[in-house]
Amino acid sequence: MKTMRIATRGSKLALWQADHISALLRAAHPGLDVELCIIKTKGDKILDVPLARIGGKGLFVKEIEEALLAGEADIAVHSMKDVPAQLPAGLKLGIIPERETPADCFLSARYENIAALPAGAKVGTSSLRRQTQFAALRRDARIESLRGNLDTRVDKLMRGEFDAIIVAMAGLRRLGLTAPYMAELTPPEFYPAVAQGALGIEYREDRPDLDDLLGFLDHAPSRICVAAERAFLFALDGGCQVPIAGFAELSDDIIHLTGLVGDLCGERIIRKQGSGPAGSPAELGAAVAQEVLAAGGREILAQVYPVCP
Numbered sequence: 643m644k645t646m647r648i649a650t651r652g653s654k655l656a657l658w659q660a661d662h663i664s665a666l667l668r669a670a671h672p673g674l675d676v677e678l679c680i681i682k683t684k685g686d687k688i689l690d691v692p693l694a695r696i697g698g699k700g701l702f703v704k705e706i707e708e709a710l711l712a713g714e715a716d717i718a719v720h721s722m723k724d725v726p727a728q729l730p731a732g733l734k735l736g737i738i739p740e741r742e743t744p745a746d747c748f749l750s751a752r753y754e755n756i757a758a759l760p761a762g763a764k765v766g767t768s769s770l771r772r773q774t775q776f777a778a779l780r781r782d783a784r785i786e787s788l789r790g791n792l793d794t795r796v797d798k799l800m801r802g803e804f805d806a807i808i809v810a811m812a813g814l815r816r817l818g819l820t821a822p823y824m825a826e827l828t829p830p831e832f833y834p835a836v837a838q839g840a841l842g843i844e845y846r847e848d849r850p851d852l853d854d855l856l857g858f859l860d861h862a863p864s865r866i867c868v869a870a871e872r873a874f875l876f877a878l879d880g881g882c883q884v885p886i887a888g889f890a891e892l893s894d895d896i897i898h899l900t901g902l903v904g905d906l907c908g909e910r911i912i913r914k915q916g917s918g919p920a921g922s923p924a925e926l927g928a929a930v931a932q933e934v935l936a937a938g939g940r941e942i943l944a945q946v947y948p949v950c951p
């Protein structure tokens with residue numbers, strides 16, 4: 643292959659990620675041309691509606707997957723968080739590079755952290771997962787929808803539209819975005835979205851040439867943790883934006899997975915932990931999901947899902 647065509651969204655974060663993979667590819671394969679094909683997805687076009695209300699799975703990936711299937715691009719670089727648990731037939735996530743931090747981040751122009759926010763503070767996020775966990779910490783705050791690309795969201799904070807916002811730390815680091823006050827939100831106080839901070843390279847199953855070309859980018863521990871988290875999400879049918887968190891860590895060939903489901907006001911949060919061998923991430927994800935469902939998660943999700951179209 644002479645030219646590698648990478649399909650990507652046009653947001654600054656997506657372009658950073660595609661450029662990052664391009665640079666690694668060029669360095670490993672001198673002589674390989676790398677080209678970006680920028681594709682506008684439904685999630686990019688509809689910017690004024692909370693994600694949970696647009697509905698449907700894969701808002702940020704569907705058009706990109708169609709380009710792969712049509713042979714218009716060779717690979718796609720995704721934020722794994724945005725990739726639905728089930729892939730279309732004929733495609734695979736062949737490569738999971740080393741994961742950036744999965745943590746969320748609190749940002750504010752005036753307040754040092756969540757505890758320092760004044761009563762009734764206006765906090766921006768459009769993630770139901772962030773909403774439920776934040777509400778559990780600060781029942782008094784007002785959570786308001788915050789959509790748009792990461793740079794736009796930080797701009798809205800700095801223009802004074804919110805007292806604070808919560809976004810993914812990985813994205814801030816990649817784009818070099820900052821605010822006067824930043825506080826990392828980490829477990830056990832705050833659990834990240836399934837696969838947050840991880841990238842995935844997707845391509846057609848009938849392209850074994852790409853396995854060889856891209857193999858050097860794969861990071862086994864990241865792949866295993868992401869697989870456990872995605873199996874958890876899949877077992878909950880967590881497609882349309884739902885208050886679900888999942889976080890796995892690997893140590894000494896044992897995966898430790900925590901899964902969480904919460905209601906929208908943060909009154910009920912069900913959290914379960916499980917461990918299993920590195921060779922069976924899917925089994926662990928499914929087992930932790932069953933525990934969460936049995937412990938009250940089923941009831942919570944039954945209340946949340948009808949909200950989604």
Ligand SMILES: NCc1[nH]cc(CCC(=O)O)c1CC(=O)O
Pocket residue numbers: 721722723724792808809810812813837838839840841
């Ligand atoms: N849904 C948008 C999105 N997709 C990936 C990231 C962050 C980077 C990552 O998780 O790899 C973000 C921004 C955010 O959630 O604040």
